[in-house]
Amino acid sequence: MRSFSVLLMVFCTLLLAGCPKKPTTVPEGSDTTAQDGAAGSGQGEGAVGEGRQLPGASGSPGGGPAGVANVIYFDFDRSDIRPEYASLISQHGKHLAAAGGVKIRVEGHTDERGSREYNIALAERRAQAVRRALMLQGAGDGQLTTVSYGEERPAVPGSDESAYDKNRRVELVYGR
């Protein structure tokens, strides 16, 4: 869990340093951390912009904070939460802290590359990273269920970078 503690520290530091009010958009193809394996493969590591809002999920009865997106996107083979999602997670965490009866499912996903069970593990790690970040903001353990779907439930079909970017994600699903 050593890598996770580091991640938490980075995250907390970011919060103290004052996070951006809204998730900022990282331009496509911008420089992100190179990954062993992926780096030499010629596969782009293009980042994804703002989390989109799922229809009917947020703002509905038993839903999340109004007007806040509920998808967090990740870099290839990574489970650390990018700084631009600090505000999004903080708003969900505070919302959950204030409404103790509300329950959510934290659903982890990957893109289709690589082996399926490894992707299940990777998506679990993403979901756990988000779960812990939400708990750090006051959400209760009993309010959160994590489930990892790996690459089994892509958000969009296709085998290109733009599809992969949208599929490497954690979705916060209210009322489940």
Next chain:
Amino acid sequence: MIRRFAVMLIALSMPAGQAAAQLTVQIERGMAESVPIAIVPFAWDAAGEMPVDVAATVHADLERSGRFRPLPKSQMIEQPHAASEVDAADWRMLKVDYVLVGRLSRLPDGRYEIRYELVSVASGQRLLGTVMPVDGNALKRASHKISDAVYEKILGVRGAFATRIAYVAVDGPTTRRGYRLIVTDADGANEYVVFSSPEPIMSPAWSPDGRSLAYVSFHSGLAAIYVQKLSTGEQVRVSAKSGINGAPSYSPDGKQMALALSRKDGNVDIYILTLATQEVRRLTEDAAIDTEPAWTPDGRMIYFTSDRAGAPQIYSVGLAAGDRPRRVTFEGGYNARPRVSPDGRQLAVVTLDRGAYRIAAVDVERGGLRVLSDGQLDESPSIAPNGADIIYATRERGKDILAIVSSDGRIQQRIAASGGEVREPAWSPYLN
């Protein structure tokens, strides 16, 4: 103990005839030095049509394997039915090395009898001579067993024609998918749906006796591992812990199962589940991902995928308490999902090869890695029980299909599915 098992009978949601992913195996690339053989149509002693064309089944099996070149029936100048009737000189002229002849008869008790003989054209010697009684519904299986015996006599390795393949079929649009776990004979015949669900089904694994399948299903809303007996359809939930329950792999004696659990803390490690007692023991403990366990045939060691060095690589660990994992693969930046060959000397893995995910063979003694497939997104290798072939999932024109490559990489077959997407093939053990 047993009370904790959630037992339920699965009513097949679809009649067998509607499995709708019918597989057809086609040879893509065979061996230049494939063995020329004549499979002479078998004699049939009773009235009416032969219930199963034994010779045609053997012909198709051997041809599909890529290792044989069966002589077309039209080129046969005679059709003997016993070794004593085979004129070696005639077959030599046709450049055939072996001749298989035989006869199918009906027994007084309603069963059948298959009698077959394999003759070497070079020596004129009879290499095989077998008589077997067969139930009416087992004639096809018996034909595949003849293919197994001929393959073994000529190539020195038992054939794997009388085996089965389990796989996952997926159809429907991205947002509304249907998942089915399907079992088929190795030639694509007799397929039927074992389990179906609107939620993902993953990671089918055969029990060593070939009678049950373990798999991951999300039909409860969360991942759990189930074991389903094929003869009755009885489904037993064997692992439904908090977090992920994945990558089931049976021990060679079938009494234990290695699996990947994340428990409450989300740290994915390998655990050993004793099926009779439901007792779970942790095998690996590392902050990194440890998953995709596979037992060695002697049951003493487990290979698995771990990203403890940064990116996924293959490791091995003994089953004794306190044994430390050792890294097995060093070539390439991504090696995952090991499967162990029957002799324990090779692994089939997914490797990242110049930007493409491909199937590779790893020599565990010498450490070399050899890429066998040539797709872009190849995954889920599963080794035939004779070690000669590896079935895997690949992508063709945007569609998930299955393919087979020989373990030396020389023979390639693609398996066309008539229905939706097919993936995660698992080759059965030898079946009795």
